[in-house]
Amino acid sequence: MTQELIIGGIVSVAFTRRTMGIMFTSIYDILGKNGANALLYNTGRNVGRAFAEKEKEITKSENIELLDKCIQIDIEAGFGKFEYNVDFNKFEGEVKLYDSFLAKSWIEFTKKKQEYPVCTFLAGYIAGIIESTFEKKVVVEEKECIALRNKLCLFEVKKDVFGD
């Protein structure tokens, strides 16, 4: 039996940054920016929703407590360091991500500055976690990205005016 990698009590797998970089740049190469963004945002959203649902079930926590637990696991898993400033009454605000694993993977593989933000999967992932946690549809858009040589990745959170 091979040794399993456990993160936050969950059996996990690890990829090198280079592998992640190859995976994600390949998706953009094949589907183009728009196609890849559509695929990755929605995939990320489904992953985020499922993750928060599972955490809700395991920890029996809700709302901010659940959100903080999800963030803590993501930090342990090496996603980067999340900080959020969101008004959960209006569902408006921003999420900062320091050391985004995705942007760093991208940079490590391509070795060059990008023309657009590359953490679309994480934008969807954040939306999915918020949606499952607060049962409200939101749209998350990456405004700044390490891959654009910004200091951090900045995600804008807005209520999905078309979603409900």
Place this chain on the structure above:
Amino acid sequence: MKKELLDNILNDLKNVVSIEASAIVTRSGLLISADLPQNMGGETFAAMSATILGAAETATLEMKKGVPKRVIITTEEEKIITVGSGEKALLVCITSDPNLELVLEELEKAAEKVEKIL
């Protein structure tokens, strides 16, 4: 307000040509407005439509043939037609209308209206 206007565009389209399902979707695959059968997953349909149109753009640009005007998927019974609607959105419908010319014409008109609203 915008939502209502966009819903109206899909309703108007349905009144002119025979359409089983239609949706207005952002380029990043989020559903803006939809008129879909109950058994159809709107979110997946939206993401799939945006991904297909995006991939088609890559294919035609790669071949140096410009930006595609539309993507048509033909099955035994129906056609799924996706058209771009400016930089922000796209319009997709499922139709079995035999008058494809008319459907395309009406879809283009609807796509222009959507672009103006968004």
